[in-house]
Every structure is written in C-alpha cells, then in structure tokens.
Amino acid sequence: MLLAKMEDATATSALAGFPAKLNSIAAPLRQTFTYDQGKEMSRHQELTAATGVRLYFCDPDSPR
Template identity: 60%
Template structure:
C-alpha cells in the first residue's frame, strides 16, 4: 500500500516508484493495472523501477482476479470511500503487514510473506548457482 497525495499521474509515478523500489527485483517483474488516468505516465514507472506494466481491458476486473481479491481484503481495514489522507505510510504499512501474514487458500493456507520469502530465496539461490 502506497500513500499518495491524490489520484494524479504524478502521484502515481511517485507512489508506485517509491513502493516498487523498496521491493526485491524478484517481486516486481510486472504490474497489471486497469485503465485509470492516473497511470497515463506508466512508462516513467517502468523506467524508474524496471517493472513492466500491463493493462487489462476496460470493464474486465476478472483479468486482475487476485488484485480484486486483495481489494476486498483491504476493504476490511479501509472501507470503500475512506479518506486515505488521514493515514500515514506507517499505518498503511501496518495494514499491509497484517494482510501479508494472513494465510490464504490460494497458497495452500500459507501466508503471502512465506511465499514471497520462498520466491526471493529461490531466485537468489538460482542466481548464486549461475555465478
């Protein structure tokens, strides 16, 4: 979760870039987004982060199924229409942490943070064996 000043393209570039640049490269290979105007400067995000950005077709939320699921989980903490300007990045990070330690059926009841750790360690191990 990245705190943004507003829903402008400039805020999206700054917010997504800051959030993605805190992540290991193995976890930020691609991002699928809807057709929102705030992503009109998506090429800048790719340039700043190395993340490839894909767009789903208009009115096709099923093309981002796992994203729609996480949106529902986020709504348990931040109901739709919540003014996020009253939240600090630290508070949003705490919500993200709670979501990342919550077991998911999709991961055979493992927590996302466990799966993420496995992916990063596996990639690092594979890179180490290549070098």
C-alpha cells in the first residue's frame, strides 16, 4: 500500500502527489497502480508518462 497526501481530490493534486511517491520505489517494484473510478485520475495518461507505471481502474461496484 502506498499513501500520498493531496491538497484536495482534484486531478491536479493527484498529478502533483503521486509521481513523487511512486518514483521513490525502485522501478522493478512499481510496475502497476490500481485506482478507483474517481475524477482525480482524469489525468492518468500524464501520471503514466511521469512514472512509467501502468494504471488500472477498478470495476464499478467491485468487489461484490
């Protein structure tokens, strides 16, 4: 589990907070990142470009 403090729940804050946390982990250990369907990941392509991490989104209403 990885926690990143964000100012608010916006895509700009997510893009400011997550890359530093993800890039602090050795590259072989940070291959994927799973997130919910929140609007704060609307800039997920930029996050992937900044970190090289493949981003996956959870299915809505999962787990059941």
